[in-house]
Amino acid sequence: MLDFDYHNPTRIIFGKDRLDTIGSLVPADARVLITYGGGSAKRSGIIERVRETLAGREVHEFGGIEPNPQYDTLMKAVEVVRAENIDFLLAVGGGSVIDGTKFVALAAHYDGDAAELLAYGLAPITADAAKRVLPLGTVLTLPATGSEMNSGAVISRGEVKYPVMSGLVFPVFSILDPTLTFSLPETQVANGVVDAFVHVTEQYITYPVGAAVQDRIAEAVLKTLIDVGPTSVAEPEDYAARANHEWSATLALCGIVGAGVPQDWATHMIGHTLTALFGIDHGKSLAIVHPSLLDVRREQKREKLLQYAARVWDLDMGDDDARIDGAIGRTRAFFESLGIATRLGSYGVTEADIPRVIESLEAQGMTALGETGDLTLEHVDAILRASL
Helix, strand or coil: CCCCCCCCCCEEEECCCCHHHHHHHCCCCCEEEEECCCCHHHHCCHHHHHHHHCCCCEEEEECCCCCCCEHHHHHHHHHHHHHHCCCEEEEEECHHHHHHHHHHHHHCECCCCHHHHHHHCCCECCHHHHCECCCEEEEECCCCCCHHHCCEEEEEECCEEEEEECHHHCCCEEEECHHHHCCCCHHHHHHHHHHHHHHHHHHHCCCCCCCHHHHHHHHHHHHHHHHHHHHHHHCCCCHHHHHHHHHHHHHHCCCCCCCCCCCCCHHHHHHHHHHHHHCCCHHHHHHHHHHHHHHHCCCCCHHHHHHHHHHHHCCCCCCHHHHHHHHHHHHHHHHHHCCCCCCHHHHCCCHHHHHHHHHHHHHCCCCCECCCCCECHHHHHHHHHHCC
């Protein structure tokens, strides 16, 4: 097992009818900015219910944070924070709203051009760099990214999606009430299942380091998503399925699975670029890339692919390559069983578009990806061609 430091200060409040706890978690004298997305949280009444729990505090709202939160939009929220002397942020939404709110927390009192925060990429933004960071809480309405219990965000500017990492933006608390997700469209729920699944495999299907506990946790989350994912999509008010989906998505990226193990993230980096260039939903971009990446990288990932085949898909017959083929095939079939196409052509992306993806990754400096840093742009080209 690799050496690691693990710290996660986020308090999780899970279950039905937990919004009332917000009043005891946000300081009584706080000046609060509620952030949300396209308006469904407003129309559904969640924002009003949240406001009621904040009685006695000065409360402001900022809506319109996009599914891929845009830097320019977030800077408008920063202007509100500064103008109204906001000292607590409360994100109501899915991963994009939470990610965007984390960036607002970092940027609000940043000493310099806030665009500099995007340059950190996967390197953590330190306290010295960020100066003063606002505390934030979350009310999760879409189980997918795990942003409610981690310190990462992905922010879009132009045709680039920037990972932003800082231990300063762990949410103080997150409310996870599965009933708040019942009205989600099927495609968003399906995207969320895929996102959580790939979060786990990016930390699990790498190479063995003797991290038995982390492996078993990863396998448990994957098998749970396989079991409950189709029901969570098809039967939105099945509380047990949606609750297990939601908790799986949170566990997938709260740091437990990835502690002390190699991590890949090439699927996400390529997927982010597909989203930025072609507008493909994040979850769908992962479903396109991941099976092909596993196939192209089968030699580097052989031991863990065989473990994945045996422990997650119960494939223990036949030769090694047959079992790996079976595991990759079942992964693709699982994504498609959720109603998600796994080929680029289904989204109008052709072979002629591949150089554009390669050029974008090169411009971002993403030329040595993967858990061992040897996944080159030539490999990316092969992965994309296998995904057509």
